Each structure stands twice: as structure tokens, then as C-alpha cells.
Amino acid sequence: MEVSSLPASVTEVVHDGTTYYIVGTAHVSQRSVDEVRAVIAMVEPDLVCVELDKARFEALTKDSAFRDLDVFKVVREGRGLYLLGHLALSSYQRRIGATLGVKPGAELLAATAAATEKGIPVELIDRDINITLRRTWRNLGLWKRSQLLTSLVVGWEDDDDKDKKKGKDEPPKGIGEQIEDLKEPEALSQMLAKLGEKVPEIKTPLIDERDQYLASKLVEAGTGKKRVVAVVGAAHVPGMLPQIGKTIDRAKLDAIPPPSLVWTIIKWLIPALFIGALIYGWKWSESSSISELMLAWILPTSIGAGTLTLLAGGSLFSVVSALVVAPIAAIHPLLGTGMVVGVVEAWRRKPSVADCERLP
Numbered sequence: 001m002e003v004s005s006l007p008a009s010v011t012e013v014v015h016d017g018t019t020y021y022i023v024g025t026a027h028v029s030q031r032s033v034d035e036v037r038a039v040i041a042m043v044e045p046d047l048v049c050v051e052l053d054k055a056r057f058e059a060l061t062k063d064s065a066f067r068d069l070d071v072f073k074v075v076r077e078g079r080g081l082y083l084l085g086h087l088a089l090s091s092y093q094r095r096i097g098a099t100l101g102v103k104p105g106a107e108l109l110a111a112t113a114a115a116t117e118k119g120i121p122v123e124l125i126d127r128d129i130n131i132t133l134r135r136t137w138r139n140l141g142l143w144k145r146s147q148l149l150t151s152l153v154v155g156w157e158d159d160d161d162k163d164k165k166k167g168k169d170e171p172p173k174g175i176g177e178q179i180e181d182l183k184e185p186e187a188l189s190q191m192l193a194k195l196g197e198k199v200p201e202i203k204t205p206l207i208d209e210r211d212q213y214l215a216s217k218l219v220e221a222g223t224g225k226k227r228v229v230a231v232v233g234a235a236h237v238p239g240m241l242p243q244i245g246k247t248i249d250r251a252k253l254d255a256i257p258p259p260s261l262v263w264t265i266i267k268w269l270i271p272a273l274f275i276g277a278l279i280y281g282w283k284w285s286e287s288s289s290i291s292e293l294m295l296a297w298i299l300p301t302s303i304g305a306g307t308l309t310l311l312a313g314g315s316l317f318s319v320v321s322a323l324v325v326a327p328i329a330a331i332h333p334l335l336g337t338g339m340v341v342g343v344v345e346a347w348r349r350k351p352s353v354a355d356c357e358r359l360p
Contacts, residue, residue, distance in 0.1 A: 005042065007035045011237060015245050018222045021045070022241075024234035025107045032107040036231050040114045046225040048115035049218050050108050051232040053126045060105050061112070111231040125217035125230070127210055131254055135205040138257045144201055209253050211239030216248040271331035298327040305337050318345045 006012070006021070009032070013020045021043050025032035040048060052060070115122045214236055222228040232240065305326035309319045321344045322337055329337040 006039060009035055009234065010039055011241065013241065013244055015219060016223065018219075018225050018228060020218065020222060020228050020230060020244070022218075022230045022232065022237055023111075024237040025231060026234060029107065033110045036107045036111045037114050040111065040118070040120070040229055043227055043229055044118070045120060045227040045229040047123060047221060047228045048111055048120050049123045049125045049221055049228060049230040050111050051126050051214060051230075051236065052108055052124045053128050054124060055129050056105075056126070057112075057124055060109055108231060111229070123217070123221040125214050125221060127213045127250075127253065131256065132205060132210065134256050135209070136202055138259065139201045139205055141201075207235060208239060211236050212243050212246075212248045213250060213253050215240040215243035215246070216250055219244055274331045301326040301330050305341075309341055314341060314345055315348050317348055 007023075009024045011022045011024065013022065021039060023032075023036055023039055025036065050057075112122050114120075214230075214232060218228070218230050218240070302323045305322040306319050309322040314322070318341045322341050325340045326337045329340065
């Protein structure tokens with residue numbers, strides 16, 4: 001097959017007798033959907049690989065089943081970070097998808113559907129999303145974590161909004177045009193370079209490590225095959241190409257790094273200082289007893305937490321939980337009032353993933 005007959009988004013690589021056709025896509029682009037179908041039809045590969053792991057594949061193919069899961073079960077299974085990332089990303093992609101009329105991840109579904117129709121096996125080559133998110137979280141300091149959580153809750157400001165604030169008169173590009181622009185290698189390189197400069201702690205586990213992982217799994221899956229089509233986000237193509245054929249330790253990329261010693265010390269130092277201050281006040285104060293000092297701490301924290309829970313519409317069980325837990329959680333490094341109240345509320349009302357997606 002002539003390379004010229006393939007779309008510009010396809011990169012052809014030959015390694016150990018296997019020809020890999022790597023399709024760089026945008027996850028909310030109708031053009032990417034059409035190109036994926038066309039490439040699979042033209043190449044007639046022995047294998048189709050997609051940038052998905054088992055959890056994300058099930059979320060895409062069994063959308064209603066995942067959205068009907070209750071949040072309490074998701075958190076209990078240790079998928080809290082995945083849920084947070086899913087809600088933030090799906091909200092952003094849903095807004096773009098609504099504008100373009102394309103479902104997020106449609107090109108990945110198109111790849112699996114086209115392969116299934118032709119009887120071609122499909123391989124999921126991405127790292128477990130929970131591992132990726134946990135490695136990203138562990139890679140961040142306290143300040144960066146705060147910034148990331150704020151961005152997830154508040155959202156990012158669009159370039160169009162920034163241009164309006166600066167008074168630029170140039171008509172902004174449409175969303176579809178901006179997305180297609182980002183599939184160009186030069187534009188992607190600039191974007192990733194800026195990301196690396198601003199937040200290298202995020203880029204390394206989220207992009208660079210997955211580039212290595214995707215390349216390693218692709219070559220492993222493609223060994224012995226004649227033609228393989230790989231459908232991945234365009235942002236991964238520049239990083240994957242140099243990794244093809246290299247020996248990559250995926251076990252190392254799958255490992256969760258331990259919490260930093262500094263963070264562990266800080267978590268235990270704060271309650272230790274509080275208890276020390278309480279003992280000091282009791283020992284050296286002539287007028288205050290230990291019970292008075294305890295009440296001075298318990299009453300404001302309990303009443304404040306209980307009142308806020310009530311104002312937020314929490315159930316009676318949640319309010320009582322807040323009253324009891326708040327004084328302890330305020331000085332406990334592994335416990336949070338919101339965490340306990342959230343679990344109690346989720347146990348009582350069992351909100352689903354779909355309920356969370358409807359939040360503004």
C-alpha cells in the first residue's frame with residue numbers, strides 16, 4: 001500500500017517485519033472517526049490496537065452500566081481518583097462534543113466496531129487509568145494538588161474568553177478547527193512543550209510515561225503480525241515513535257510510588273503540635289482545666305461542621321456524623337470531616353455516577 005493513499009494523520013513504522021499504522025486522532029472529532037474507519041478498511045490489518053485500558057473501554061462500551069454505578073461502590077473499590085478525572089474530562093469533552101455533534105471517544109469506538117465487523121482482534125494497549133491518576137497525584141506537591149483540584153472544579157478558561165478580555169478583534173477559530181489544528185505535529189509539539197514547562201509533574205505520568213507504555217504494548221501485541229493499526233490520541237504519536245523497539249520496564253511504570261517523607265511528616269506534625277499545645281495550656285494555665293480547653297476546641301468545630309452540613313442539605317445521619325467527627329478529623333492526618341460525611345450521605349442516598357455528571 002502506498003503511504004500517499006493514507007490520511008496525513010497516519011504514521012507508518014516498520015519494526016521486526018511488522019508494519020504499524022499509527023493513527024493520531026482527536027477524541028472529539030468526526031474527521032478522526034471517518035479516518036479511523038477508512039484506514040482499517042484500506043490496510044485490512046491483522047490486529048487493531050486502541051489507546052484504552054479495561055476500565056475506560058467498559059466506560060465507553062457500557063456507558064449506561066458505568067453511569068448507573070453508585071458512587072459509594074466506586075469509591076469503596078478504590079476508584080475515587082478515576083471518578084474525579086472521569087467527571088472533569090467527560091464534562092469538558094461533552095461540551096465540545098455537543099458543539100461538534102460527536103461523542104467523546106467516538107473514534108476509539110469506531111476502531112473497535114470496524115475491527116469486530118471484519119473479525120479482526122482488538123488489543124487494549126493503554127496503562128490502567130487508576131495507576132496513571134495515582135502516579136500523577138503522588139507526583140504533585142500540596143500546592144500543585146490544590147491548583148489541580150481548583151482547575152477540575154472551576155474549569156479552565158478558554159482562549160476565546162482570554163482574547164475577549166484582552167480586546168482582540170480577530171474572529172476566534174471554531175472549536176472544530178482548533179481541534180484539527182492540534183493534530184498537526186508542530187502545534188502538538190508546542191503545546192506539549194508548554195505543558196512540560198508549566199506542569200512537568202503532570203506531563204511526565206500523564207503523557208511521557210504513557211507514550212512509553214503504549215509503544216511497548218503495541219510492539220508486544222504486534223509481534224508476529226504483518227500489519228497492525230494503532231489508534232491513539234495525536235498527542236501521543238511524537239512520544240511513541242522514538243520508543244518503538246526499545247526495552248521498556250512496564251512493571252516500573254505500573255508501580256505506585258510511596259508518599260513523600262516530607263508529606264508524611266507534615267501530616268503527623270500538625271496533630272502532634274495541637275496535642276502539645278493543649279497539654280501545655282492545661283499545665284501552665286491557672287484558670288483553665290483540660291475539660292474547658294477541650295470544650296473550647298470541640299464546640300466550635302462540631303457546631304460549624306454540623307451547621308454547614310445542614311445548610312448543604314445533608315441528612316440527619318450526616319449532620320450527626322459531622323458533629324462527632326469534626327473535632328477528631330481536624331487534627332487527624334488520615335481523616336477528613338467531608339470524607340466521613342460524604343460516605344454517610346452516599347450510603348444513605350446512593351448517588352450514581354450519572355447524578356455526579358449532572359452537577360453544574
